Amino acid sequence: MRRISKLTRVAVGVASLALAATACGGTSSENNDGGGSKEDLGLAIAYDIGGKGDQSFNDAAYAGLTKAKDEFGYKTADVEPTEGETDADKEQRLASLARQGYNPVIGVGFAYGPAMKAVAAKYPKTTFGIVDSVVEGDNVASLVFAEEQASYLAGVAAAKATKTKTVGFVGGVDIPLIHKFEAGYKQGVQDTDPEVKVIPQYLTQTAEEGGFSSPDKGKAAAEGQIEKKADVVYQAAGLSGQGVIEAAAKAKVWSIGVDSDQYKQEALAAYKDYILTSALKDVGGAVYTLAKSVEDGKPLTGTQVFDLKVNGVGLSESNPKMAEVPGLTDAVAKAEEGIVDGSIKVRTE
Numbered sequence: 001m002r003r004i005s006k007l008t009r010v011a012v013g014v015a016s017l018a019l020a021a022t023a024c025g026g027t028s029s030e031n032n033d034g035g036g037s038k039e040d041l042g043l044a045i046a047y048d049i050g051g052k053g054d055q056s057f058n059d060a061a062y063a064g065l066t067k068a069k070d071e072f073g074y075k076t077a078d079v080e081p082t083e084g085e086t087d088a089d090k091e092q093r094l095a096s097l098a099r100q101g102y103n104p105v106i107g108v109g110f111a112y113g114p115a116m117k118a119v120a121a122k123y124p125k126t127t128f129g130i131v132d133s134v135v136e137g138d139n140v141a142s143l144v145f146a147e148e149q150a151s152y153l154a155g156v157a158a159a160k161a162t163k164t165k166t167v168g169f170v171g172g173v174d175i176p177l178i179h180k181f182e183a184g185y186k187q188g189v190q191d192t193d194p195e196v197k198v199i200p201q202y203l204t205q206t207a208e209e210g211g212f213s214s215p216d217k218g219k220a221a222a223e224g225q226i227e228k229k230a231d232v233v234y235q236a237a238g239l240s241g242q243g244v245i246e247a248a249a250k251a252k253v254w255s256i257g258v259d260s261d262q263y264k265q266e267a268l269a270a271y272k273d274y275i276l277t278s279a280l281k282d283v284g285g286a287v288y289t290l291a292k293s294v295e296d297g298k299p300l301t302g303t304q305v306f307d308l309k310v311n312g313v314g315l316s317e318s319n320p321k322m323a324e325v326p327g328l329t330d331a332v333a334k335a336e337e338g339i340v341d342g343s344i345k346v347r348t349e
Helices: 002-019 057-072 087-100 108-120 148-163 177-193 215-227 236-253 266-273 281-293 320-324 326-342
Strands: 042-045 075-079 103-106 128-130 142-144 166-173 198-206 231-238 254-259 275-281 301-305 313-315
Touching: 002 313, 042 281, 057 075, 057 103, 057 254, 057 281, 075 087, 087 103, 087 108, 103 281, 108 128, 108 142, 128 275, 142 177, 142 281, 148 177, 148 231, 148 254, 148 275, 148 320, 148 326, 166 177, 166 215, 166 236, 177 231, 177 326, 198 215, 215 231, 215 281, 231 275, 236 254, 236 266, 254 266, 266 275, 266 281, 275 281, 275 320, 281 301, 281 313, 313 326, 320 326
Parallel strands: 042 075, 042 103, 103 128, 128 142, 142 301, 166 198, 166 231, 231 254, 254 275
Antiparallel strands: 275 313
C-alpha cells in the first residue's frame, strides 16, 4: 500500500508536530486598504464547530498552520468559533483577520461559505481559503476533498474485519458532505462482501444541535449500533467521534477514525488498540499548500481538489493489528489501485 503509506507519513507527521506545539496568535496595526502584510503576518485559520482539540478535522487544519509557521517563520493566528454563532459572526471574524494583515485567511468548514463570499470581495488583496466548500471569487481557493474515496477504503477494511457481518456508520450531521462519507463506506463494504450489513445513523439534523461537538451523542449512537451486533463502527462526526471511539473500545470492537490518524492522537491513547484505521483527509496539507502558494507569491485560487491520486485522502495503517486481519491489506491495496486507475467509480450519494 505504497500510496497509503506516503499519505500517512505526511499527514501524521504534520499532525503530531502540531499537537505538540502551542498556537501563536499575531496582532498588528489595522490595515484598511484591502491588502495583507505578508512581511509581518502570515496564515490565519478560523475553526469549525468543535474547535481545536477535536483530534480530527480542526486539529488537522492546525497541523498545517503549525507547519507553515515553523517553515516560514511568521506570525499566525487561529480563532475558535462561538456557540450559536451566525453568519454575521463568521463574517466579522474573517474580516478582522484580513484587516489585521493576515494572509491567507482560511475558514475551516463549509459553514464559512456565505461569510467567505462577502468578506473576500471586500479584501481583494488578501487570499482566502475555505475547506469543504466551493466559493466563487478571484481571491478565494476552495479546498475540497474526495472523502468518498477514503471512506470506500474504510469500508473495504470494515468488511474484512467484521466477524458479525454487521458494521456501523455514525455521521455527525445529516448533510450532503457527510453523505459522501456514508456513500463511499457503504459501497466499499458491499463491493467487498455483499453479505455485510451497514447500520447508518446521524446524530443531528443541523450542526447547531451539536452533531459535530457532542462526544456523548457519539457514544450513545455507537452503543446502540454495537447492541445490534455491529463490531466495526466508522465515524465521520468531528469531536463527537471521540465518543464513538470510546464506546467501541469499551465493548472491545473496532472503530475507524476520520480525517486525522486517530490511532496516533494522544487524547485517544487509551482506546487506540481498538482503532483499526482512519480514513485520512489531508486538511493540514491543503492548508499548508495554500499558505506556501501565498508565501511564494503565486497564491492558489479556484477549486483545488485533493483526492487519492494526489495523496489528498487515504487510509492509515498505523495500528499493527490491521495487518493481522486476513486479506485486509491486499484488499485495500487493490481497491486503492482501482480508484486511482478509474476502474472503481466511488459514489458520493
